[in-house]
Amino acid sequence: MITKKWAVTSFLVVLLIIQSFAWNADHAEAAPVLTLGSEDPKVSDLQYRLQVLGLYASPLDGKYGPGTEASVKQFQKEHGAVVDGTVGPTTWRKLRMYTLSKNDMEIMAKIIYSEARGESYKGQVAVGAVVMNRIQSDEFPDTIQGVVFQKNAFTAVSDGQYGMKPNRTAYRAAIDAVRGWDPTHNSLYYYNPKTATNKWIWTRARTVNIGRHVFAI
Template sequence: MKAYKWKLFAIFIVLFVVYCSGWEEDKAEAASILKPGSENREVRDVQYRLKTLGFYDGALDGKYGPGTSSSVMAFQKEYGVNPDGTVGPATWRKLKKYTLSESEMEIMAKIIYSEARGESYKGQVAVGAVVMNRIQSDDFPDTIQGVVFQKNAFTAVSDGQYGMKPNRTAYRAALDAVRGFDPTRNSHYYYNPKTATDKWIWTRTPTIKIGRHLFAN
């Protein structure tokens, strides 16, 4: 009965997040053009995303001042966007591809904790790196919601362990993964060779072994 309840809970979580994911994508399409003088939640979101990458060190106050503008320009130069200091469609696309919002960072920490809490810190970051690699690949969904809750993508989602509360280490690992720390050599898959039963995963080309997980492409 307990296992059955876990499965029901997991199904509810998947359906709820997929719904929210669609809503977030619709909202992203209609995202405002942000510029000096703008003041709203979207500005705060930009500030948070830039802060996770180390471009911004100011307050998350939702105010588009000189500090935010210069941070946006630094991000634009680094990621090949016209450095005009405003956040238009092109900059939004880059931000959403290479960074996560606060709520998305929570998803990252939860999938890391539920999938790799028994692994070393490097092994936990590695799981987060696989998630980021999938987001940035044309072969997978382009949002963390789409990647994490893709059918049968992660065992912890399927069996309900995703509902566990992550610890501080998982949040730190999530931040490092988003910042580009990738010990997996750009892998898109991982599995435990001692417990894996899916024949397909054994057809993937191994890249590196970290702890109990074998990473592959």
């Protein structure tokens, strides 16, 4: 006779196995080694990331040609990686820290718009900069999905405002934030002092005030 406890335990074990396979498959697919002559769907992703940074201006053709290689070398030089033009695990890791995919940029624009649409342009870039700082910090998840959808991390996600359609300004602010404009001075947090109810956030060291938001580390 199969007991309820045994059935639940078995289900959890199977679920963990499935998740493990999914995790490994996703990460294996997400990090192919790309080099001169490569033709892979990830080349287009690579080219898009470099394009957002202003390092690549040619079409996103999915072909790893000399132009793509030169852009990769420039990125590697700027971010302390071995300048060899090969996109292996180390370069992919840095790309994920300092760039976003096309789908990720949509998430960035949505969180900027939903959290800061009433702020100045600088204030909107500042919210994006906090997201990028969190991705690069060991204290937070290392993907924009993990950062934005972390429980209770952003009010706009909790109350549903995140679902609104971003405007062009939010997309421009997203690009500037990804390119490294950080008016917050490396802040990891921000809050509106008129509405903040979490006493813990007031204990963080302030860096700058921009519009209605106080930024802190």
